[in-house]
Amino acid sequence: MTTNIAKCLNDILKDARVLPVTKLVEHICGLLQKWFWERREATTKMCTPLTKWAEKRLRRRTNKSRCYLVHPINLYEHHVVDGYLNGLVNLSDKTCTCRKFQLDQLPCRHALVACNLRRISCYDYCSPYYYKETLATVYADSIYPVSPMQEWDVPDDVQSVVVLPPK
Template sequence: MPLSPWVARQLSKRFNDAHCFVVEPINRMEFKVKDGKMDRLVNLSKKTCSCCEFQIDLLPYSHAFATISKCKREAVEFYVDYYKTTVLMEGYAGSIRSIGHPSEWDTPPHVKQFVVLPSPWRGQARNPRRRRIPSAGKGS
């Protein structure tokens, strides 16, 4: 798959939501999207939407999907590379070396002399206990 399973699920939900929107072109790259509640402005060249979801996730949101399908363009053009599985696999392609047991480490003597202790434990802060004043009808 070109995208991770989580991203594929998110995009399929957003794509299904995009069918009920009305898209009106403003110019070649800007569109007005009516979703029933509010009108949104989508700019495909800047990859922005007035709902800010396109900018936050860096994936096309439902408003952007509606405009992408209106322009008859591929949605893959608007995905950020780090959601693609090829980039994910490249991150794990390098070898990971074991650091071994601490007794095998070559630690300089000036570093070995430092003793690092945890900070002192002080307990959890609490509100002071208050005495309850019973109401007039209740006993002590």
């Protein structure tokens, strides 16, 4: 009877909360149907390997790392000088001492510079979660409206239950 589990959903449903529960469920179903459709449509329009959000983040990091100096240590490890705390990148482990690489599972500024030096795609170091195919899979299912009550197939043992209002 409450929507406290998700504050953002709670905010969206603030006007619909006064509806009877069946109408509220229909309203939520309609919202989900719309959101799934919009997200599926947005995904089909993406022409990059990653989602818009991830591509924007990588682009911003790339722009901010243009002046960084990179010193290769071996095939996988690189010391990246950024003029501040610097970074020690290990492309094999997908780690950096700045810890953003591990936290985001997206290459940090230091890792992007190392990828550029080695002429390897930074996309190979991004989590599958950021790929548009993953996003498309999340919203692949369709949400259908609730059918009219006359078409419901309610088992006899459920139909015989008398539900009383709360005391």
